[in-house]
Amino acid sequence: MHFISQKKSLLNAISIVQKAVSSKSTLPILKGIYIEAVSNHLKFIATDLEIGIEHIIESNILEEGTVVVDARLFSEIVRKLPDSEVEILLKEQQMIIKCQNSEFNILYYPSDEFPELPTIEQRAxxxxxxxxxxxxxxxxxxxxxxxxxxxxxxxxxxxxxxxxxxxxxxxxxxxxxxxxxxxxxxxxxxxxxxxxxxxxxxxxxxxxxxxxxxxxxxxxxxxxxxxxxxxxxxxxxxxxxxxIIPKEYKTRIKVSTSLLLDSVERAALISREGKNNPIKLNIVGDKLIITSNSEVGKVQEEIDIETEGEDLNIAFNSKYLLDVLKIIEDEFLFIDFMTSINPGLIRPEEDINYKYLILPVRVSE
Amino acid sequence: MHFISQKKSLLNAISIVQKAVSSKSTLPILKGIYIEAVSNHLKFIATDLEIGIEHIIESNILEEGTVVVDARLFSEIVRKLPDSEVEILLKEQQMIIKCQNSEFNILYYPSDEFPELPTIEQRAxxxxxxxxxxxxxxxxxxxxxxxxxxxxxxxxxxxxxxxxxxxxxxxxxxxxxxxxxxxxxxxxxxxxxxxxxxxxxxxxxxxxxxxxxxxxxxxxxxxxxxxxxxxxxxxxxxxxxxxIIPKEYKTRIKVSTSLLLDSVERAALISREGKNNPIKLNIVGDKLIITSNSEVGKVQEEIDIETEGEDLNIAFNSKYLLDVLKIIEDEFLFIDFMTSINPGLIRPEEDINYKYLILPVRVSE
Missing domain, CATH: 3.10.150.10 (DNA Polymerase III, subunit A, domain 2)
Known part of the structure; x- marks a missing residue:
């Protein structure tokens, strides 16, 4: 095996397949990257037996062949090389890596022990x-x-x-x-x-x-x-x-995503000290009052909302609210409620293809 | 105690003094920030008894007073507040923090238990x-x-x-x-x-x-x-x-700081697998050959240098070389050597006020 590639393109290939390298496998060869030099390209493969990643780059192949090399050492070496042509060959049980005035000789694994990726029939x-x-x-x-x-x-x-x-x-x-x-x-x-x-x-x-x-x-x-x-x-x-996705509601609110996110983040500073991080939502007409209390103190937040239906008291784990508020990009969102013991249904104002259901927490008054 | 400040200026003060807050003290009050409201300013103090930091900001003081409040909770609350005016007061054993539609009530420590910072006479x-x-x-x-x-x-x-x-x-x-x-x-x-x-x-x-x-x-x-x-x-x-700073040399080299740094970083990838991370420097005329080997393989780097004096073989712990190469800003540096068992003396080409001495490592040939 003998080939010449640009450092950047090598490094890019390594970075992509390295995500599948096993960090804790007992099989040493799974800490390696499999490299195959054929015709005018290099194929890189890594796998932890759950996920396998393969990436192909063009390369100047002087001699075909295969090798498995330690992913961590190889990626660090290539990363530190000058931004130039890299020549790689196998010689006397060592992989030789040459780039400008640098030359590395490192050990490698026999490539025949590397597991093959499963073949997938292109049915669907x-x-x-x-x-x-x-x-x-x-x-x-x-x-x-x-x-x-x-x-x-x-x-x-x-x-x-x-x-x-x-x-x-x-x-x-x-x-x-x-x-x-x-x-x-x-x-x-x-x-x-x-x-x-x-x-x-x-x-x-x-x-x-x-x-x-x-x-x-x-x-x-x-x-x-x-x-x-x-x-x-x-x-x-x-x-x-x-x-389990509710079809109806007794209370629907429309609220600014960013105001709700900011308020829940502040309330979570207090609620995280308690069990289940509970924060209470109190809908009173066109006001949403968010409160939380724990041994460190208490907090109250007030947000203007549009409400359709009945007033309601309900409590949620703040983490489950924060997770969804961080990924909604619409300026406003709706939340539909039935009662304080039924799940709430969150959806962005514009994106009708996204729904998030969240179970309430029971809290003592 | 009762005052009004801008969120940004509060947050800046907290961030500065928080660096002295004790992370592992057994004295709970050292996890706090001391705040004193006097005249037209606020004084913030934190200390771990080794280091104490004090920072003063102007503020609208409505009632003078002192308090100690948990640094982590207080800083997180202020950080999450809207970018606006913050009103803080003490009431019924709680600190009340108001900002727009948010209101926090949190517990505080009695301020009389907070240690005083030592007084330093302004002698020198x-x-x-x-x-x-x-x-x-x-x-x-x-x-x-x-x-x-x-x-x-x-x-x-x-x-x-x-x-x-x-x-x-x-x-x-x-x-x-x-x-x-x-x-x-x-x-x-x-x-x-x-x-x-x-x-x-x-x-x-x-x-x-x-x-x-x-x-x-x-x-x-x-x-x-x-x-x-x-x-x-x-x-x-x-x-x-x-x-211990040598006054004379038998070999002096002048080398590019960045080329030496890059070569030593690559050599360190191999040397770190060995004891004392040793890398060898071999000065042969106007060439510096850097080599290292360990159980994972070996590396050789070659750099053009200017040499005055004798050829030399010497070895250093790569970490001690890397540390100094990362902080030298001059394009070139000098290294003076006596023998392979005397320390090397590194100095930047232009900055005659900086010197770095490094002991060699003995390695077997």
Missing amino acids: TYEINNQVFKNMIRQTSFATSQDEMKPVFTGVLVEIIDNKLNMVALDGYRLALKKVELTEGYNNKAIIPAKTLNEIGRIMDDSDDTVYMTLSDKHALFTLGETKLISRLLEGEFINYKQ | TYEINNQVFKNMIRQTSFATSQDEMKPVFTGVLVEIIDNKLNMVALDGYRLALKKVELTEGYNNKAIIPAKTLNEIGRIMDDSDDTVYMTLSDKHALFTLGETKLISRLLEGEFINYKQ
Whole structure:
């Protein structure tokens, strides 16, 4: 194996696949990056057996071959090299890295021990705009559970019905739902780990390109330009979420997203000292009074709102409110309530394709 | 106590004194900020009994008084308030903080338990330009020891002799020395904790103002505009550092600071896997060859230099080289050597007032 590449393009490839490198695997080879030099390109692969990432760059290949090299050491070396041509070859059981007046000789792993990425049959592939998909992930994945004891809750349900793509996340206390229209696609569903989606979100650049999502029985494959990401799916039955989204309300308020965010952030400074971080919302006519108290003191906030329906007292965990207020971009939002023990339903004023359900907390008066 | 201040000016005062708040004290009151409202100003004080910081702002005082309030909670509340006027008063054992439509009531500590800052007699005060002093700190304090078992080494010697201010830091492996001219000042010396100097460096803004340093037997006082910082001095005898700075050399090299920094950073990627992070410098005519090897591999770097005197092989701990290469701003620097077991002396090409001594490491061939 012998090739010449630009430092920048090498570093970019390493940075992309490195996100799949296992940080805590007991298999030493999973700490490595697999590199394959064939024809006029280099293929980089890393995997932690849950997620695999592959990236291809053009390169001047002088001799074909494969190698696995420690991801951390290799990425640090390439990062510190001058911004110039880098020549890499294997010789006497060492990888030689030359760039201007620098020469590294480092050990490598035998490449035949590196696990192959699963093959995905291209049965059902969906096309989505990069930015639309990135935004869907941002608006849902935060609502998944961190609790590995309920594996289904750590994933996002991806459901394609009648050319609509729904993404749903829930953790037992709140639920986030985002819909978009697809140009075409078979009906299908899968539960994708939130970690996978977050990695895709990080890899996607700010371009308006297209991401292709392929779902098989056990895996999802995402293709973005020269990058492929393959992830295992989560097994199990997702909750029938449609049942739990309320269809009616007795109280509806319209409130400024930023005023509500600021007030809840202040109230959370007091509530976080208590159990469940509860903050109370008191709707009195066209005023929303937010209060919280704990052993360190108390706080009261007042916001002008538009109210339709009855006055109401209800309490929420401030974290679950803050999470959604931070990702809503509309200037105003609606919250629908039934009673103080029914969930609240939050949606942005303009974006009718996003819904967030949040369970109330019971607090003593 | 009752006053009205702008949020920005309150937040600025809190941020300055908060650096002295004790993070791990067993005395709860040291987690607080002392606030005194007198005449037309507010005085803020925090201390961990090693360092005390005081800052004064103008304010509309409606009723004089004093209070101590939890630094973390108070700073977070003020930070989250709208950018507007803040009204603060004490009522029924609570501090009330009002700003637009927000109102906090929080508990406070009785102010009479807050320790007084020591009084420093203004016997010997020195005037130094902010930027000059900030740079002196940056060029020396990193060379102090972190080892609390040798307290004197955790401080920087500040020595005033014949209108020259010397700052010296050493840890047994390297020494950093910086001199500046003062306009006037009594001969004097003190060992100031590096932590104190680093805090002053952080508080100093980028203005060209003057800092006043006052030394008493036990304390140093620094005055910067409306901020005062008082610190305990370290007790003990500082090493007679002049003795150990070599006066002659057998080999002198002149090298590009950035090329040397880049090469040593790359070599350190390999050397950090070994003991003492050793990297070897091999001077052969007008070439400097830097090599390092450890169990992960080896590296060789070559730099063009100007050499005066004999060829030489010597090895250094890469960390001690990197530390100084990062703070030298001159394009070129000199290194003087005697033999491979004598210290190297580094100085910037232009700045004749800075010297850095570094002990070699013995390595097997």
